[in-house]
Amino acid sequence: MSKATIYDVAGAARVSLATVSRAINNPEKVKPETRERVLRVIEELGYKPNAFAKGLASRKSTTVAVVVPDMSRASIAEMMNGIADIARVYKYSILLYIVDNEDNTEEDILKEIVAAQVDGLLYLNDEITDKQHDLLRTINNEYQIPIVLTNTLYPDADDIPSVSIDYEVAGYEMTKALINEGRQHIFMVSTVRKYMVNDQKEQGYLRAMKEANLEAKIMRTSGRISINTEHFNEYFKNHKVDGVVAVRDSIAVSFINVARANHVKIPEDISVAGFQNTKYASLSRPNLTCVDVPIYDIGAVSMRVLTKLMNQETVEDRTVKLDHDIIYRASTLKNEE
């Protein structure tokens, strides 16, 4: 009952173990009668090939590594759902590596991944340094492990395929929308920490402001709510503002809360928009206008691209940019809810 091996199956089916292996992996190479007999025995014995033996003999693991930073970021979790669903379809298992950006353990982790003999690697860390990129390139070239950057931007290099949306355009469009409302003093609220994705959003914002001959003003704040609150309060006293595009929904909601506490009306006095369309956007009052990023799809498409690479199929488009939408809600003047 415990663990049936391929020998047990071979014995019970009166064939050699080679035939059992073929019946599983290359059914077309086995005579139908034999195949069925073998498959029936497999079923009866509840046989499952030992993943280690299989991996060792075939040098393929049907496992992909997924490298993520802090798991509790809403976008990461939802991307995982997309990845897992597609992985299931193609029968890949997922080895999860949560890396700490603060540590310098990343190199070790990547070595571990090589040792684990994964067939492919998905990298979801939106903050990628030159060093990390080099490391990935090494893994890719030296160990021939296909990699896809999932929502991870590394501009000016398409040697590693990537899947994301065009954050520059999204930032541009969102800003443009507020400009079209007649807003003049639009701030972008970004993060102190440099994230490549946020950088792109800033670029789009700058382009829109420049095009409209408006003065661009980027305010950098923390992701922590308590810190934001003070920060925003101070800004209110010293700046004129009638529009805000925040790089994250939660920052936008946080801003709205402070604004309302200061008796500012949203959206009458200030239009506020965010990024991502998380649950925060629907739970805030007023509901938040934001860029809807297809997070699940980014994960799913990444995994799909990776399967192609792992099968040596040619991937025509190496930097996939998925479409995004803007969802207009009550926090801006233009409001379709």
Add this chain to the structure above:
Amino acid sequence: MSKATIYDVAGAARVSLATVSRAINNPEKVKPETRERVLRVIEELGYKPNAFAKGLASRKSTTVAVVVPDMSRASIAEMMNGIADIARVYKYSILLYIVDNEDNTEEDILKEIVAAQVDGLLYLNDEITDKQHDLLRTINNEYQIPIVLTNTLYPDADDIPSVSIDYEVAGYEMTKALINEGRQHIFMVSTVRKYMVNDQKEQGYLRAMKEANLEAKIMRTSGRISINTEHFNEYFKNHKVDGVVAVRDSIAVSFINVARANHVKIPEDISVAGFQNTKYASLSRPNLTCVDVPIYDIGAVSMRVLTKLMNQETVEDRTVKLDHDIIYRASTLKNEE
């Protein structure tokens, strides 16, 4: 440069491969000089043992399977962080399985896990059926794979160890807190779907209400915001309510929004409390009073307990209940912010 094997190391260090293996796994069995020489060569060659060969030969994988439902639930993601941090300390890799409760694929997945030869299993699905529990028990007994239920309640059975908080007590205390404010018409807002954790919260609520001779009223709603809104609106017209304990923060916030839209003052007219202390609680206005569930710790402790089981250490406490707090904020009369 590509892949150094144990033979390469043995050759370069002028020892047998057995000694290399020992230098890595049982350093005390190797003479210090030899050991250091081997370790130096390993470093030079960038040698990493092949995980498959190691797994096949040793029948241990230093891998644990983590089975979760939908990843994007905030609590699951944060538990993963706790699990991953402890797993790293004990050098375990994580194989992630996202199961779909709707499907009946769970049995297949569990078979797959057995085939993957994991050393242990963490089960994070808060909704566990008898059938699933039987399946786990089989894996546990028949294949000798240790299992820990992480925040997954299955009452009246402690054959499989578990880690969580006492949701019944938490529900009781939270309700009691509103009763102590003088609230008389306290509703529990729970989910239509039966989750064991929510069931426990309801039990605690019922106990507190009964004890105070108040009429218990449980309202079941959906997790979806759009559905909630209508549902709450209707309730307002037909019921007298001055207190609400919601089983999730997001439901509580959603309720607050509807209440305020109906010109009800929070907390003057209705005290509202939630569960979990997610970011929603801090982003809502007013800030939400809620039970603070130590999600990260639940994950971390689970993993720690699992390592003990995997090392055949005895685990004295098989149903660990971690401590919880109640955080009082502006959505209730008692308010420490």
Add this chain to the structure above:
DNA sequence: CTGAAAGCGCTTACAG
């Protein structure tokens, strides 16, 4: 403390 050798459970040319 160290080495030779068997064995872990598969896959995959190579023959037939």
Add this chain to the structure above:
DNA sequence: CTGAAAGCGCTTACAG
């Protein structure tokens, strides 16, 4: 279409 056999890269008694 099928089988015998080598080999994947380790671990672990067993000797010495």
